[in-house]
Amino acid sequence: MKNRPTQRLRDELAQASAVFVKDVRTYYLQPGMIMMGLLTPFFLFFSFSVRREIAPAQGVAQLLAMTLFFTAPAAGPFIIPLERRLGTYDRLLAAPMSLLTLLLGKTAVGAFFAIVVCAIALLGGVVVLGASIAQPWLLAATVLLASFAFSALGLIFGSIPTRRPGDVAMPSMLMRWILLFISGVFVPLDEMPSVARTVAYFSPLTYAQDLMNHAAPGTGVLNPWLDLAVLLASGVLFLLPAVLMHRRSRRLGY
Amino acid sequence: MNNAIEVDNLTKYYGRPGAGVLAVDHVNFAVRQGEIFGFLGPNGAGKTTTQRMLTTLLEPTEGRIVIGGHDLAREAYPVKRQMSLVPEESNVYTELSAWDNLMFTAQLYRVPRAERGGRARELLETFGLWEKRHVKAEDFSKGMRRRLSIAMAIIHKPSLLFLDEPTPGLDPQSARAIRDLIRRLNGDGTTIFLSTHQIEEANQLCDRVAIIDHGQIAAIDTPERLKQAFQRVQSVEVALEPDGQDHGQALAALPGVTTLVKMGDKWRLYTEDPSALLPQVIDYARSHNLRVVSLSTLGPSLEDVFLEITGQQIGVVRHETQQGRTRRRGMRPQMGGER
Numbered sequence: 378m379k380n381r382p383t384q385r386l387r388d389e390l391a392q393a394s395a396v397f398v399k400d401v402r403t404y405y406l407q408p409g410m411i412m413m414g415l416l417t418p419f420f421l422f423f424s425f426s427v428r429r430e431i432a433p434a435q436g437v438a439q440l441l442a443m444t445l446f447f448t449a450p451a452a453g454p455f456i457i458p459l460e461r462r463l464g465t466y467d468r469l470l471a472a473p474m475s476l477l478t479l480l481l482g483k484t485a486v487g488a489f490f491a492i493v494v495c496a497i498a499l500l501g502g503v504v505v506l507g508a509s510i511a512q513p514w515l516l517a518a519t520v521l522l523a524s525f526a527f528s529a530l531g532l533i534f535g536s537i538p539t540r541r542p543g544d545v546a547m548p549s550m551l552m553r554w555i556l557l558f559i560s561g562v563f564v565p566l567d568e569m570p571s572v573a574r575t576v577a578y579f580s581p582l583t584y585a586q587d588l589m590n591h592a593a594p595g596t597g598v599l600n601p602w603l604d605l606a607v608l609l610a611s612g613v614l615f616l617l618p619a620v621l622m623h624r625r626s627r628r629l630g631y
Numbered sequence: 632m633n634n635a636i637e638v639d640n641l642t643k644y645y646g647r648p649g650a651g652v653l654a655v656d657h658v659n660f661a662v663r664q665g666e667i668f669g670f671l672g673p674n675g676a677g678k679t680t681t682q683r684m685l686t687t688l689l690e691p692t693e694g695r696i697v698i699g700g701h702d703l704a705r706e707a708y709p710v711k712r713q714m715s716l717v718p719e720e721s722n723v724y725t726e727l728s729a730w731d732n733l734m735f736t737a738q739l740y741r742v743p744r745a746e747r748g749g750r751a752r753e754l755l756e757t758f759g760l761w762e763k764r765h766v767k768a769e770d771f772s773k774g775m776r777r778r779l780s781i782a783m784a785i786i787h788k789p790s791l792l793f794l795d796e797p798t799p800g801l802d803p804q805s806a807r808a809i810r811d812l813i814r815r816l817n818g819d820g821t822t823i824f825l826s827t828h829q830i831e832e833a834n835q836l837c838d839r840v841a842i843i844d845h846g847q848i849a850a851i852d853t854p855e856r857l858k859q860a861f862q863r864v865q866s867v868e869v870a871l872e873p874d875g876q877d878h879g880q881a882l883a884a885l886p887g888v889t890t891l892v893k894m895g896d897k898w899r900l901y902t903e904d905p906s907a908l909l910p911q912v913i914d915y916a917r918s919h920n921l922r923v924v925s926l927s928t929l930g931p932s933l934e935d936v937f938l939e940i941t942g943q944q945i946g947v948v949r950h951e952t953q954q955g956r957t958r959r960r961g962m963r964p965q966m967g968g969e970r
Binding site: 388391392395396399402403404463464465467468469470471472473474475624627628629630 | 645680683686687688689690708711712715716718720721722723724725726727731735736738739740741783
């Protein structure tokens with residue numbers, strides 16, 4: 378009975394869920410998570426929007442895209458090296474569950490964090506700024522997909538074989554800054570020179586921002602189905618290097 | 632008797648094979664079902680590396696591990712369900728209460744929902760943590776965290792338990808409670824793999840011990856058989872009054888003394904023939920008007936065997952003593968445990 382695939386699948390889902398709930402209770406209120414995942418996107422947004430004339434719906438689209446992109450990938454690079462240092466990650470690795478299950482549980486931690494922060498940002502945008510949302514369901518789908526994709530992106534950095542969160546904070550933050558400036562968040566995609574636009578297509582944030590533009594002000598440029606497909610594929614693809622790096626960690630002894 | 636663990640040619644290089652650090656060097660051993668197996672070695676000998684490979688946390692460079700009939704490289708899942716690890720550092724979630732730590736581990740090991748609460752309560756009561764079940768582990772003492780860490784490791788009733796240095800740093804009461812628990816678990820059928828450098832602990836607990844040194848198994852047998860193989864490290868222990876460092880020179884010069892070690896208020900004289908040495912010690916006391924507070928002959932301890940096998944201490948002291956110099960306590964590298 379226990380070895381049947383359906384039972385195993387149920388077990389793995391329950392284990393991923395247990396890891397998720399444990400991490401939420403343990404780490405969401407840690408200063409590192411609050412700083413990197415909560416305060417950074419808001420300060421960034423206000424830094425770039427103050428004294429600029431932005432329509433409320435466009436502002437909400439930018440704020441949500443930035444929130445997703447900074448909040449969701451904050452969990453992996455913070456939690457995994459910390460758990461490695463405390464020895465608690467060994468407990469997870471030695472448990473009877475697949476590595477993919479563990480990584481999915483960890484992905485859900487960052488994703489859920491981003492979803493909650495996005496909900497707060499959206500509420501603020503609608504109530505305070507009076508923004509209207511053109512396609513609420515598309516916005517919900519975008520938040521869901523992008524949060525998982527970006528959380529998986531953060532997991533790549535969290536999987537770097539190290540026990541010090543500081544070792545992965547720098548490359549993880551650097552990557553986010555670079556992608557932020559090439560992804561059509563501050564300069565709309567259709568106003569970019571062709572070379573910049575070509576570069577922007579390599580960033581998953583471009584598609585998340587375009588979807589937000591479709592959903593909030595209704596000004597997206599690309600086909601929303603393409604955007605959704607790219608985000609979905611990104612989330613799956615980002616798990617691959619995370620798995621490979623975990624295998625490397627197992628060889629190195631981290 | 633079936634083997635719980637079979638290790639064949641197990642090797643671990645950190646770095647490239649041939650160029651990196653060789654931590655475990657083609658090790659072979661088997662652990663029988665239901666035994667307490669001690670894995671002894673000095674720091675850096677390869678104990679923890681071996682244990683991490685046995686618990687799937689580290690990939691071997693070479694070799695094969697079979698646990699409960701399953702090849703660990705290909706069938707880790709059924710093995711992981713049946714085993715558990717208590718690492719050297721208590722890896723509890725400090726932000727969670729004792730109860731929540733246990734519940735989380737129970738979920739991770741898929742303990743049936745209806746049984747989780749009962750098992751958690753039983754373990755917390757056994758470990759004296761029931762009253763503190765809602766207290767966050769960050770407020771626990773080292774001993775309490777250790778007990779919680781062990782409780783977390785056994786909540787799914789594993790048939791194979793790995794313990795890495797379970798008692799160092801604990802007060803005597805906590806250490807004894809943990810040793811009693813290890814015996815009780817073993818009595819209930821759990822196979823125990825105990826990595827330690829606490830020689831006396833291994834002597835008290837283990838059915839068999841393996842001594843690993845420089846990544847290789849140097850000896851493997853029951854503690855008593857190992858001691859019998861090293862009869863040449865017998866000794867006479869004497870406490871004299873008044874005591875003083877000046878006895879050292881004279882005692883070391885007695886015929887047949889190979890090594891002299893000051894142990895607190897006692898002198899231990901290593902010899903191959905204690906019966907010949909005893910009257911000489913008494914004569915020395917009498918001729919110097921000393922009172923013999925205690926006098927005993929001792930067979931080799933597991934610590935003596937360990938030191939002899941790892942070739943670090945007794946040999947060095949013996950050489951210098953034979954040159955007519957006396958070595959005192961402190962010149963001998965510190966080892967945990969006592970006779």
